[in-house]
Amino acid sequence: MALLFGAGWVYLANGSLPVAVADRGLPFEQQLVDIPLDARIGRGKQPAPFYPNQVVYEAGASIYREHCASCHGDPTSNVEAAKWMYPKAPQLWKQHDDSDVVGVSDDEPGDTFWKVKNGIRLTGMPAYSHLLSEEQMWDVSLLLKAANQPLPDSVKELLSKK
Numbered sequence: 001m002a003l004l005f006g007a008g009w010v011y012l013a014n015g016s017l018p019v020a021v022a023d024r025g026l027p028f029e030q031q032l033v034d035i036p037l038d039a040r041i042g043r044g045k046q047p048a049p050f051y052p053n054q055v056v057y058e059a060g061a062s063i064y065r066e067h068c069a070s071c072h073g074d075p076t077s078n079v080e081a082a083k084w085m086y087p088k089a090p091q092l093w094k095q096h097d098d099s100d101v102v103g104v105s106d107d108e109p110g111d112t113f114w115k116v117k118n119g120i121r122l123t124g125m126p127a128y129s130h131l132l133s134e135e136q137m138w139d140v141s142l143l144l145k146a147a148n149q150p151l152p153d154s155v156k157e158l159l160s161k162k
């Protein structure tokens, strides 16, 4: 037992596991993270407690600008450094190749709300339950659901304000 532990320690301390952003991922690393994350969200998912309207989108846009755009970009620009995070911070206003999905517009608002509220461990994604109210987290989640829809000019301006 002690021998096994010792061997494991030497392996970790030797520095041959991938720890740098530029290192190649371990086999199945992405699945190891995604499968339990999806299962956990599936258990804890809630429906949005209100419907979106212009006021909700404007509130969501101000919150997004202040708390999220520095990693996730905005409709007019992407964040260069986000590519060099591991995992990368997805650009939430970018259209996916070969589909009309923009960012997480194909996810339920409840999925996005869970990620915003609880964060994602061992990634740069913070848990906002300590920084935003439930209502604010729904505002931004409902806005991201509508990222592939035409949004009022006031919302676009708030999102891209520098």
Ligand code: HEC
Binding pocket: 063, 064, 067, 068, 069, 070, 071, 072, 085, 087, 088, 089, 090, 103, 104, 112, 115, 116, 120, 123, 124, 125, 126, 128, 140, 141
């Ligand atoms: C410090 C950088 C950073 C900030 C600030 C940040 N995020 Fe993230 N976020 C990340 C990273 C990195 C990931 C990727 C996690 C992964 O791949 O599992 C992520 C993932 C996400 C996802 C999941 C994307 C997907 O494809 O499933 C959503 C939704 C999200 N963030 C929303 C937000 C919102 C909303 C805010 C602001 C309230 C925010 N994030 C602030 C770094 C950040």
